[in-house]
Amino acid sequence: MSRRVIDVASPPVIVGAGPAGVRAAQALVAHGLRPVVVDESPRCGGQIYRQPPPGHVRDKRSLYGFEAARADAVHHTFETIANRLDHRPGMLVWSLEGDTLHLLRDGRADRLRHGGLVVATGATDRVLPFSGWTLPGVTTLGAAQVALKYQGCAIGARAVLAGTGPLLYLVAYQYAKAGAQVAAVLDSASLSDQAAALPALLRDPAVLAKGLYYVARLRTLGVPVYRGVRGLRARGGERVEGIDWQDAQGEHALDCDAIGFGYALRSETQLADLAGCEFAFDPLQRAHLPLRDAAGRASVPGIYLAGDGAGVRGADAAELAGELAALALLADRGVAVDAWRLAELQQRLARSTLLRQGLERAFPFPEDWAAQAPDDLLLCRCEEISVGQLRQAAREAGADELNRAKALCRVGMGRCQGRYCGAAAAEVLAQAVGVPIAQVGRLRGQAPVKPIPFAMLDDDGEATR
Amino acid sequence: MKPLLHRLAERDRATVHFTLDGLPLTALAGDTVLTAVLTHTDRLRRAEFSGAPRAGFCLMGACQDCWMATEGGERLRACSRLIEDGMRLLSGASPADGAGR
Amino acid sequence: MSAQRVDTEVAIVGGGIVGASAALYLRRMGLRVVLLERDLCGSRSSGVNFGGVRRQGRALALLPLAQRSHLLWGGLRETIGSDGEYLRSGHLKIARSPADMDSLEAYRERTRDFDLGLQLLGREALRERCPWLGDAAVGGSLCPEDGHANPRLVSPAIARAAQAAGAEVHERTEIVEARHDGHGFVLRSAGGLEVRAVHLLNCAGAWSGRLAEQFGEPVPLTGEHPAMFVTEPLPLFMNLSLGVEGGGIYARQALRGNCVIGGGRGFTIDAQRARNSQMALTTAMRQAVHLLPPLRHALVIRSWSGTEGYLPDHLPVVGASGTTPGLLHGFGFNGEGFQTGLGVGAVLADLVRDGRSATPIAPLSITRFRASPAEPAAPVPQPGDIVHP
Numbered sequence: 001m002s003r004r005v006i007d008v009a010s011p012p013v014i015v016g017a018g019p020a021g022v023r024a025a026q027a028l029v030a031h032g033l034r035p036v037v038v039d040e041s042p043r044c045g046g047q048i049y050r051q052p053p054p055g056h057v058r059d060k061r062s063l064y065g066f067e068a069a070r071a072d073a074v075h076h077t078f079e080t081i082a083n084r085l086d087h088r089p090g091m092l093v094w095s096l097e098g099d100t101l102h103l104l105r106d107g108r109a110d111r112l113r114h115g116g117l118v119v120a121t122g123a124t125d126r127v128l129p130f131s132g133w134t135l136p137g138v139t140t141l142g143a144a145q146v147a148l149k150y151q152g153c154a155i156g157a158r159a160v161l162a163g164t165g166p167l168l169y170l171v172a173y174q175y176a177k178a179g180a181q182v183a184a185v186l187d188s189a190s191l192s193d194q195a196a197a198l199p200a201l202l203r204d205p206a207v208l209a210k211g212l213y214y215v216a217r218l219r220t221l222g223v224p225v226y227r228g229v230r231g232l233r234a235r236g237g238e239r240v241e242g243i244d245w246q247d248a249q250g251e252h253a254l255d256c257d258a259i260g261f262g263y264a265l266r267s268e269t270q271l272a273d274l275a276g277c278e279f280a281f282d283p284l285q286r287a288h289l290p291l292r293d294a295a296g297r298a299s300v301p302g303i304y305l306a307g308d309g310a311g312v313r314g315a316d317a318a319e320l321a322g323e324l325a326a327l328a329l330l331a332d333r334g335v336a337v338d339a340w341r342l343a344e345l346q347q348r349l350a351r352s353t354l355l356r357q358g359l360e361r362a363f364p365f366p367e368d369w370a371a372q373a374p375d376d377l378l379l380c381r382c383e384e385i386s387v388g389q390l391r392q393a394a395r396e397a398g399a400d401e402l403n404r405a406k407a408l409c410r411v412g413m414g415r416c417q418g419r420y421c422g423a424a425a426a427e428v429l430a431q432a433v434g435v436p437i438a439q440v441g442r443l444r445g446q447a448p449v450k451p452i453p454f455a456m457l458d459d460d461g462e463a464t465r
Numbered sequence: 466m467k468p469l470l471h472r473l474a475e476r477d478r479a480t481v482h483f484t485l486d487g488l489p490l491t492a493l494a495g496d497t498v499l500t501a502v503l504t505h506t507d508r509l510r511r512a513e514f515s516g517a518p519r520a521g522f523c524l525m526g527a528c529q530d531c532w533m534a535t536e537g538g539e540r541l542r543a544c545s546r547l548i549e550d551g552m553r554l555l556s557g558a559s560p561a562d563g564a565g566r
Numbered sequence: 567m568s569a570q571r572v573d574t575e576v577a578i579v580g581g582g583i584v585g586a587s588a589a590l591y592l593r594r595m596g597l598r599v600v601l602l603e604r605d606l607c608g609s610r611s612s613g614v615n616f617g618g619v620r621r622q623g624r625a626l627a628l629l630p631l632a633q634r635s636h637l638l639w640g641g642l643r644e645t646i647g648s649d650g651e652y653l654r655s656g657h658l659k660i661a662r663s664p665a666d667m668d669s670l671e672a673y674r675e676r677t678r679d680f681d682l683g684l685q686l687l688g689r690e691a692l693r694e695r696c697p698w699l700g701d702a703a704v705g706g707s708l709c710p711e712d713g714h715a716n717p718r719l720v721s722p723a724i725a726r727a728a729q730a731a732g733a734e735v736h737e738r739t740e741i742v743e744a745r746h747d748g749h750g751f752v753l754r755s756a757g758g759l760e761v762r763a764v765h766l767l768n769c770a771g772a773w774s775g776r777l778a779e780q781f782g783e784p785v786p787l788t789g790e791h792p793a794m795f796v797t798e799p800l801p802l803f804m805n806l807s808l809g810v811e812g813g814g815i816y817a818r819q820a821l822r823g824n825c826v827i828g829g830g831r832g833f834t835i836d837a838q839r840a841r842n843s844q845m846a847l848t849t850a851m852r853q854a855v856h857l858l859p860p861l862r863h864a865l866v867i868r869s870w871s872g873t874e875g876y877l878p879d880h881l882p883v884v885g886a887s888g889t890t891p892g893l894l895h896g897f898g899f900n901g902e903g904f905q906t907g908l909g910v911g912a913v914l915a916d917l918v919r920d921g922r923s924a925t926p927i928a929p930l931s932i933t934r935f936r937a938s939p940a941e942p943a944a945p946v947p948q949p950g951d952i953v954h955p
Contacts, residue, residue, distance in 0.1 A: 040526060040545075047525055053495035053547060055478045062474075095844050097833075102844045109848065124527045136507045136520030137469055143524035150524075151500045152475035178473050238518050239469065239507045258469065268527075276835060381522070381530065384514045397722060404606055407613060407718040415529035415798055415867050420522070447842065451529060451798065451865035453540060454855040457848060513799045513823060532798075538863040 006302045006333050007099060010115030011036050011086065012326075015093050015101070015271060018046020019070075019315045020120035020307025022078045023322035024329075029081045031330050031337070036086040036112060038093055038103065044078040046122050046307075047142060048315045050150050051075065063149050065174065066210055070315065095447035096274045099302065102447070109456045116302055116329040119271050120322060121309035125262035126423050127163075128369045132234025134381050137258045141167050144260030145174065154180035156258025160243050162186040162232055164363040165264040166211060173214040176221040183256050185218065186245055188263070189363045190228040200358025207355060226252070231372070234259055263365060265312045266423055272310065273445035275303050281438035284357060285311055286365055287423065288442035294346045296325035297332075304329050317352035320345050369424075370431035379428065380421040382414020387428050394432040401441045405429055415451055418443040466506040469520055483552040492548045499524065499531055499543035508556055509533055509543055569758045572734065574600045576918055577753055577763035579741050579777060581607030583721045583904060584896045585769035587638075587911025589728035589735075590645070595919050599733040600761050601725065602753065604740040604773075605838075608721025611771050611899075612907065614872040616794055616816055616828040618807060619905045620657040620712035621682055623673070627881055627929040628906065629680045634925050635909030636711070646723035650715050651820060657712030658687075658696070658806045660857070661705040666811040670707040682709050698803045700857045707811075714807045714818040717904055724908075744780055746890055765892045765918050772875040774883075774897035778932065782889045785898070785935045790876050791832035791840040792901045795847055795869035799823030803860050815853045825861065827854045832871030842869035874901045881930055884910055886917060888933040894918065895932050 012028055014021045017039035028035040037044075043051040049064065049071040060068040088105070095102040101117070103110040125140035132138065139147070139155050141163060147153045148171075158181045161172045172185045201208040218225055228247045235242040235253075242255045272290035273279070278299035279288045290298055292305045304325035307318035324345040327337045375388025389409045399405040402412070402425060411425045412418035418425070422443050430437045478493040485502055492501030499521050502509055508518040509531050521531035524544045531543040536553040576592055578585045581603030589601045601607070619639055621632040638645075642652050661667040667686070674684040685708045687695060692705055729735045736759065743754040744766065751766040768777045775787035804819035815829035830846025847869050855861045877883065877898040887893035894917055896910045903910075909925065916923035 052475075055493075055495040056475050057477070058474055097844055100844075111844075124523060124525060134512070134517065134519065134522075136518050139521065140523050140528075143522060146524040147470060147500075148473070151470070151495075151497060153470040153472050153500060153504070155471075156469060157471045180471065180473055239467075239520070381512075381528075384512060397726060401606075404609065404722075407609075408722065413868070415532070415865070416527065417868060419527050446868050446870050447844070447847070448866060448869070450526070451532075451867045453863070453865055454851055454861050455539075455863065457852045457855070532865070534863070540863050540865060 006116045007113070008115050008333050010099065010113045012116040012118065012329055012333070013038060013101065013112060013114035014118040014120060015039075016046065016120035016122055016307065016309065017041065017044035017078065017087075017089075018120060018122050018307060018318065019049065019074050020309070020318040020322035020325075021046070021118065022074050023319045024118045024120060024306055024326040025085055026077050026081060027323045027326035028330065029084045031335050033330070033335075034085055036088060036114075038088045038091050038101070038112070040090065040092050042089045045071065045075060047146065049074050050146065052150050052152075056152065058152070062178075067315070074319070092450055093271060094449050094452050096271055104452055104456055107453060107456050114302070116304065116333060117275070118304045118306055118322070118325050118329060119275070119298075119309055120307045120318075121268040121271055123265040123267050123308035123312050124419060126264050126266040127261065127420055128263055128366065128424050128427070129373070129377055129379055129387075130232035130234065130261075131374075131377060132236060132240070134378055135234055135236050135240045136238065137236070137240030138234055139258070139260050141171050141260045141262035145171050148174060148178055148180070154178070154258070155260055156240070156256065157181060158183050158256050159258040159260060160184050160186060160254060160256040162229065162243070162259060162261040163263045164188045164366070165262065166359060166363065167262060167264070169211060169214040169218070171260060172223060173217055176218060176223050182223045183254050185223060185225040186229040186232065186243075187225065187227045187363075188229050188366045193364055194362045197358050197362030200354065200361055203351070203358065204355045232261075264363065265308060266419075267311055268309050270445045270449040272298060272303070272305060274447060274449070276300050277303060277305075279442065282311060283438070284360055286437060295328035295342065296321055297328050302332070313349075313352050313356055317349055320349050320352070324349065370427040373428060379424055380411045380414060382416050382421075383410045385409055385411050390425060390428050391432045394429060399429070400433045400435070402426060402429060403441065403444050406443060412443050417445075468504050469507045470500055470503040472504060481548050481550050483548055483550070483554060485554045486556055496548045497544055498533065498541060498546045498548050498552070498554065501548035502543065502554065502556065506556075510556055569760070571760045571762070572600055573762045574598045574734070575763060576600070576765045576767065577751060577761050578602065578767040578769055579744070579753070580769035580771055580774070580897075581725050581735065581737065582610060582612035582769060582771050583608065583724055583907030584612075584910050584914075585767065586721065586725035586728050587908045588767055588769060588896065588914040589733040589911075590724060590731055591912050591915035592918060593728060593731035593733050595915060597918065599728070600763065601728060601733050601735045602739050602741055602755065602761065603725075603735070603737045606722070606737050607725030607735065608717070610838075611872045611874050612721035612904065613718050614794070614870055615717050615874075615901075615904050616792070617714045617717050617818060617826060617904065618657070618809075618816060618902070619652065619715050620709065620807070620809075621680075621905065622657050622684065622707065622709035622712055623659055623809060624902070625881060626676060629677060630926045631884070631906050631909040631913065633680060634912060635906050638908035638912060639905070642715075642720070646720065646727050648719070648723065650720035650723060652713065652715035652720070653821070654711050654713040655818070656708055656710045656806045657809065659707045659809045659811050660699070660703045661707070661811050662702050663704065667705045669811055670705075674707060683711060684709055696806065698858065698860050700859050702857060708806070712807070716820065744777055746781070746892075751892065765894065767914055767918075768893065768895045769897060769914075771897060772873040774875060774895065778895065781887060781893055783887060783932055783936070785883060785932060786878055787898050788876050789834070789873045790901070791834065791871040792828055792874055793830045793832040793842040793846040793850065793869065793871045794826065794828045795842060795850065795866050796827070797825040797861065798865045798867050800825060800860070800864055804858070808857075810857070815850050815857065817854060817858065825864070829853060834873070838873065840871040840873050842871045874899070874903075876900050882910075883932045884913060884927050884930040885932065888931070888936060
């Protein structure tokens with residue numbers, strides 16, 4: 001990999017002020033640089049340590065539970081270094097061309113050149129559609145958590161939480177603890193999945209202990225947990241009224257007015273894509289992700305990837321990766337860094353991958369989802385395209401690759417540009433064509449990363465800055 | 466009008482006055498537009514092609530399903546904007562109102 | 567990597583709208599056809615262009631082709647089995663000044679014989695017809711039967727129609743070698759496929775220059791990247807597709823509500839792909855909202871570009887090779903090849919079967935780029951010559 005010399009006349013830039021971005025900023029500041037930290041949120045913390053708006057009074061213990069100390073450490077670190085960096089909150093990076101980032105804040109356009117870019121864009125929930133998933137009252141698990149953490153609300157008076165993954169149990173526990181009614185937890189994973197994963201999960205006893213604690217507390221609080229759940233179907237006309245499902249015991253039905261669901265997370269890789277980074281399929285994440293070396297360097301010189309935005313490894317790993325990426329950036333800018341610390345971070349990060357494998361074993365991705373999905377199931381919620389329409393594009397027009405399928409049936413063409421239909425679309429297409437999931441490719445990214453308003457342009461017709 | 470979101474905490478905040486489809490409502494300072502609306506009702510907008518009601522999905526600015534309009538035509542992503550005094554929100558109207566001059 | 571050999575009558579390099587329609591029409595004539603496409607048929611310029619299906623505004627030399635195409639577009643539904651979102655919405659060329667109006671008037675005069683049905687609209691008539699247009703539009707020229715379609719649907723569908731008609735289509739097949747061995751054309755793909763054919767059609771889009779050069783007739787073909795963007799679905803207001811006299815943006819609104827707007831140039835990200843640029847995007851956005859006030863509160867959700875072949879005189883190359891009997895060219899459409907694509911395919915099919923076409927294409931000959939009037943290396947096929955299989 002040839003190394004282009006980074007333009008040291010420009011400041012390093014970090015996109016994302018979650019755990020990875022904050023630790024990257026800390027390391028850069030510690031070495032005497034003044035990074036620009038661009039973040040869409042008004043305050044640092046990302047999603048996992050999202051800070052509430054002014055006027056909220058709950059303490060960090062009630063907001064973040066067992067992670068309160070970590071959250072507080074991240075927030076406090078950023079506050080301490082805030083006057084030694086250039087913080088740009090409420091700002092979207094909507095495109096990247098060469099070393100120039102194109103920005104949007106408060107409806108106004110701007111730009112910024114970087115002298116090294118740390119992409120710490122985080123992740124969102126990975127979803128697999130079920131009948132009725134677009135009804136008012138159905139949200140992601142992440143949304144259910146944000147509603148509670150950031151707005152002090154439950155997504156409904158009587159919620160069901162579904163999908164799989166550690167987040168499912170965490171959110172259920174947080175809801176029950178906060179006094180919300182959780183009618184049930186519906187986990188697609190089976191007890192035997194979780195038992196088989198125990199040896200791997202024992203590599204991080206703290207994580208395992210927390211998980212077992214949440215499950216035990218749910219039992220104490222009277223929240224029923226169902227496992228081996230299949231065939232989710234939401235009932236309701238204009239909003240959610242109930243949920244049906246199957247498990248080994250048979251058919252079940254419950255009334256509810258909200259459903260929060262998700263199947264682990266998916267990385268926000270749009271900026272890495274626009275930067276021209278090389279991607280490869282990661283079987284553990286079941287997604288195409290930007291390649292990074294052991295220190296987080298992407299295939300494009302000057303680009304560094306840290307945190308869940310380049311592969312989901314959790315918040316603790318994100319902190320390590322953020323610091324590591326910053327050290328790599330510093331080294332590439334010709335600043336001396338502690339080689340021992342660099343090696344230590346790499347080692348600790350490698351261990352986090354083993355934990356991830358354990359979690360995947362405990363909460364496996366439901367690989368039979370596509371085969372069970374009926375034709376009339378809505379796949380793309382933006383464009384309102386069904387599973388059947390995608391299968392038709394494969395069957396009648398020979399689409400065997402995601403971008404082709406998108407061109408023919410519009411999946412992924414809407415406002416979210418494939419964030420919430422991409423994973424499911426890949427599953428449907430691979431199953432329809434009869435190839436492994438890696439082979440149908442990934443949706444090609446284009447600017448803007450998120451919708452931009454015509455109104456962002458100068459009214460007086462002057463050229464944008 | 467039956468709300469979707471259910472307040473559990475943080476009730477002691479200043480009142481914010483806004484309207485939804487002309488109806489005067491209140492929210493609490495620090496509520497997002499999404500929270501302000503969905504603590505009263507169960508819909509933010511209607512999907513373009515089916516007309517089906519939508520009420521957001523991800524609450525973190527990613528799904529783009531919570532875009533609303535104000536009576537003045539301004540567009541806002543409801544989960545990412547805080548409610549402000551005097552906002553006049555529309556839940557059924559379409560984004561290019563004012564077609565023509 | 568299998569060593570496969572195919573013998574055929576006509577080999578076509580390039581599965582865009584030109585190559586695919588040529589394949590389709592040749593099959594209808596009963597000839598054996600092999601269509602070779604480096605990626606997926608209709609995935610390049612033919613699949614990512616603006617989607618304008620218009621005759622108005624073209625150089626006179628292209629109007630016969632455009633008229634022939636227009637007739638073929640009229641039969642699109644029968645050809646591809648769906649509508650491809652093709653709409654004869656009418657195309658309006660906007661004037662921003664009296665000088666523009668004069669220019670449009672002069673064009674109408676020049677093209678009288680072509681029956682385009684052009685109507686000139688003054689300010690008042692324009693306001694009445696298009697109340698959604700901004701004040702900058704002082705008038706325009708309307709071609710009522712011009713319109714637009716969805717290239718992502720149409721171009722691949724033409725190739726599928728060709729395949730259904732019996733064309734042998736090889737996708738993901740890059741031709742790395744092409745020559746004439748004295749008996750016929752021999753093509754070799756990167757994967758070891760060998761194709762032998764009596765006729766060779768060079769419809770390789772922006773990449774046709776290489777093939778032309780291999781047969782001793784280099785052309786000054788450059789790759790450029792017309793930039794495009796699309797809005798979220800909006801309530802329908804733009805009931806005509808739009809262009810601006812003297813250059814600027816072009817716009818159309820699909821029935822689903824998305825407004826597709828083009829203008830400016832993008833840049834390459836590799837040998838085959840291009841992207842819109844922030845500069846082109848924001849410039850076009852500014853021009854668009856100025857011209858179309860209903861956009862002022864709307865959101866742009868995606869931008870893109872492609873790679874188009876351009877020639878310095880803004881005319882394509884269509885017709886017989888100047889060096890090699892049996893070789894035909896159809897490329898270099900300067901960013902406006904979608905509408906003419908069907909007509910070009912039909913003309914190429916004529917040339918293969920009959921050695922000539924009723925559609926005048928003399929000004930589009932590749933020989934116009936010959937450096938000097940020196941004798942070519944091999945006898946040039948003349949119109950009327952019979953080319954033996």
